[in-house]
Amino acid sequence: MFQQFAQALDVALQRFTCALAGWFFLFKSQVNLSATELCQLYQAKDVVEKDFQIIKNILQIRPIRHHQDEKVKAHITICMLSLLLERLLKRHLGEKYSAPEALSLLHSCHLNKYKAGHESLYTITETNLEQSRILKLLKMSYLTDDDFLLERLSRSN
Numbered sequence: 001m002f003q004q005f006a007q008a009l010d011v012a013l014q015r016f017t018c019a020l021a022g023w024f025f026l027f028k029s030q031v032n033l034s035a036t037e038l039c040q041l042y043q044a045k046d047v048v049e050k051d052f053q054i055i056k057n058i059l060q061i062r063p064i065r066h067h068q069d070e071k072v073k074a075h076i077t078i079c080m081l082s083l084l085l086e087r088l089l090k091r092h093l094g095e096k097y098s099a100p101e102a103l104s105l106l107h108s109c110h111l112n113k114y115k116a117g118h119e120s121l122y123t124i125t126e127t128n129l130e131q132s133r134i135l136k137l138l139k140m141s142y143l144t145d146d147d148f149l150l151e152r153l154s155r156s157n
Contacts, residue, residue, distance in 0.1 A: 055079050102134050
């Protein structure tokens, strides 16, 4: 008898699950929110969760245990600036490159400084075609121009 009851319960549960397939339920504890406001609030929460995912995964910023208010504020500022950088990259790169892909491709671009006594010599990494395309999309091609860099570096010395 118990086995028949369990089978009937399984069938009822399966019918219930199939009937709700594709449905999503939100339960609320605050009665003063409309269904539209509740959905907007849920979508906003989703955006925040995705932003944290970007900060942790794409930008590779990890939690650091801080105990002083200034250090906590500095860490949060760095996280927010990193998120802003990711959003700006996404906007300027469009569909051609993702932000992580662009950062990965540009990772090998460097301004190199060699010191010989009191003299300093600067060189820049030769960019490949992909890197040049990314810099052009970002309107930053001038960063590979020797004259531009020479002028900037001479000002700083």
